[in-house]
Amino acid sequence: MIRVTRKYQFSASHRLHAPGLSASENAELYGKCNNPYGHGHNYEIEVSARGPVEERSGRALDPRVLDRLVEAQVLQAFDGKNLNVESAAFEDLVPTTENLAREIYRRLALQWTSAFPGQWPVLEKVRIAETPRNIFEVKEYGET
Amino acid sequence: MLITKRVEFSASHVCRNPLLTDGENEELFGAAANPYGHGHNYVIDVTVEGDPDPVTGMVLDLKKLKEVVNQEVIEPYDHRFLNREVAPFDHVVPTVENIAIDIWQRLAPHVAQQGIRLHGIRVYETPDLYVDYFGETG
Numbered sequence: 129m130i131r132v133t134r135k136y137q138f139s140a141s142h143r144l145h146a147p148g149l150s151a152s153e154n155a156e157l158y159g160k161c162n163n164p165y166g167h168g169h170n171y172e173i174e175v176s177a178r179g180p181v182e183e184r185s186g187r188a189l190d191p192r193v194l195d196r197l198v199e200a201q202v203l204q205a206f207d208g209k210n211l212n213v214e215s216a217a218f219e220d221l222v223p224t225t226e227n228l229a230r231e232i233y234r235r236l237a238l239q240w241t242s243a244f245p246g247q248w249p250v251l252e253k254v255r256i257a258e259t260p261r262n263i264f265e266v267k268e269y270g271e272t
Numbered sequence: 273m274l275i276t277k278r279v280e281f282s283a284s285h286v287c288r289n290p291l292l293t294d295g296e297n298e299e300l301f302g303a304a305a306n307p308y309g310h311g312h313n314y315v316i317d318v319t320v321e322g323d324p325d326p327v328t329g330m331v332l333d334l335k336k337l338k339e340v341v342n343q344e345v346i347e348p349y350d351h352r353f354l355n356r357e358v359a360p361f362d363h364v365v366p367t368v369e370n371i372a373i374d375i376w377q378r379l380a381p382h383v384a385q386q387g388i389r390l391h392g393i394r395v396y397e398t399p400d401l402y403v404d405y406f407g408e409t410g
Contacts, residue, residue, distance in 0.1 A: 130369045131404040181373065184289060185300050186365030191401060192302060 130188040131252060133176040136198050138207035141168035142223040145212075166210060171225075172257040173202070173232060179249030189249045197243040201235040225258040229266045232256065274391055276319040277337050281350035284311040285366040288355070309353055315396040316345065316375060322388035332386050344378040368397040372405040380407070 144161040145154050154162045161167070175198060179188040205215065211223040217231045233254045240251050255265045287304035288297045297305040318341055322331040352358055354366040364370050372395040383390040392410070396402040
């Protein structure tokens with residue numbers, strides 16, 4: 129088995145604000161991230177898949193297929209966007225990078241078998257760096 | 273405990289399965305099938321596993337690991353056209369997956385001689401694409 133990892137980047141803005149909390153509670157909890165005008169990041173994501181090396185191609189995964197999947201499911205949805213305003217997933221969910229990581233994993237998992245119809249490769253994990261110093265990893269949707 | 277040694281080499285390759293036609297290779301590998309070849313700056317992370325020696329405080333002598341990696345990987349791979357100059361890539365497609373497997377096979381016996389276990393090989397073909405191989409059982 130080989131694990132193949134591909135890196136992608138997108139830039140987006142967000143504001144951390146929990147609707148169930150008061151203004152002062154939000155300000156205390158999220159600090160600068162609660163700025164009502166929002167702020168942005170250059171997100172860097174790593175998508176890892178696992179599978180055996182196919183003899184014909186010498187590959188465990190065709191990076192072009194993964195690129196198309198990530199472009200359609202992740203980059204088009206989030207790149208250059210305001211996550212709070214432009215993404216349905218964050219209408220009722222705070223767009224923390226924890227929740228963003230789960231949403232990206234969910235989107236990839238949902239379309240995975242149409243991109244890779246065989247038994248292999250399988251989606252293994254999504255790693256997302258909000259900044260080079262804050263990094264989040266999801267191995268299976270709902271389980272961090 | 274895991275310890276990782278990072279090394280680099282530059283090499284050219286062409287992703288082409290000699291059993292397939294030119295058209296099939298182009299469909300399978302795209303631009304990477306260009307018969308003249310193209311190159312990468314490969315970055316290799318060699319990770320070994322072991323317990324620190326109570327006397328030396330070290331898992332292994334990193335200088336020795338560097339010598340082994342230089343001799344078994346850097347010498348044969350650096351500034352070579354992999355398909356033509358490095359076995360087994362005369363008949364195995366030198367994808368980043370197969371390079372990782374080959375490096376594992378070259379290093380595992382030498383690492384075992386030093387009384388420790390090879391844990392994993394990571395090969396970066398570009399900063400945006402890398403693979404991990406943890407041996408046949410990994």
